[in-house]
Amino acid sequence: TNGQVPDSACTSTAYLTGVKTNLLLLGVNAKVNYNNCSASMDPSNHLTSLYDWAQAAGKASGFITTTTLTHASPSGGYAHVANRQWQSDADVLSYGYDPATCTDMAQQLIAEEPGRRLDVLMGGGMGKFLPRTITDSFGNPGERLDGRNLLTRWQNLHPNCLIVKKRDKLLRVYITRVSKIMGLFHTQVMNYYLEANDQQPTLTELTSVALVYLYL
Numbered sequence: 001t002n003g004q005v006p007d008s009a010c011t012s013t014a015y016l017t018g019v020k021t022n023l024l025l026l027g028v029n030a031k032v033n034y035n036n037c038s039a040s041m042d043p044s045n046h047l048t049s050l051y052d053w054a055q056a057a058g059k060a061s062g063f064i065t066t067t068t069l070t071h072a073s074p075s076g077g078y079a080h081v082a083n084r085q086w087q088s089d090a091d092v093l094s095y096g097y098d099p100a101t102c103t104d105m106a107q108q109l110i111a112e113e114p115g116r117r118l119d120v121l122m123g124g125g126m127g128k129f130l131p132r133t134i135t136d137s138f139g140n141p142g143e144r145l146d147g148r149n150l151l152t153r154w155q156n157l158h159p160n161c162l163i164v165k166k167r168d169k170l171l172r173v174y175i176t177r178v179s180k181i182m183g184l185f186h187t188q189v190m191n192y193y194l195e196a197n198d199q200q201p202t203l204t205e206l207t208s209v210a211l212v213y214l215y216l
Helices: 008-017 037-041 050-056 089-094 105-111 150-157 167-171 203-215
Strands: 062-068 120-124 162-164 181-184
Touching: 008 050, 062 203, 105 150, 120 203, 150 162, 150 181, 167 203, 181 203
Parallel strands: 062 120, 120 181, 162 181
Antiparallel strands: none
């Protein structure tokens, strides 16, 4: 509401919650200003989304993306932040804010409503969920400073869930045998279609697997 040209954070919020907000914000109303941590953490400023509504109706919910799971485009439905860049605790700290009071988006996705109840999550961004002491599946160190392995936490929260990291494994998944599925196919954003390798699924393949899961 505070700019003529929107970004993918406020537009994500608009199409997933039905409410317009300020530039660079996710899942909060326009009472919140950019980088205002306390206002963004105030539940009275939080918006409910398509994810919340689907879950309340007893429906399966989720999203797929070729960006990161914590990128602005899918995050307007689960994150409540005053800065779209607060994807990990290290990102929050880089802006001069305390991750202990400004909960980062990766942690919100794994541990808070409605993120923790999403059934299908597929895209890139593995580094946002792992501590710096761990090397991810793609040979790169994690980003988190708090020592938390959010992928292990997600697995502990959801018995019989599955984390997939390669295209061939995704295409062989027996959907009926898993409770929830998370696909993480790169440390950061996935490759562009013309630069993709056979280790990363295409957007069409991600969509097909998601639809099969939701249908069943």
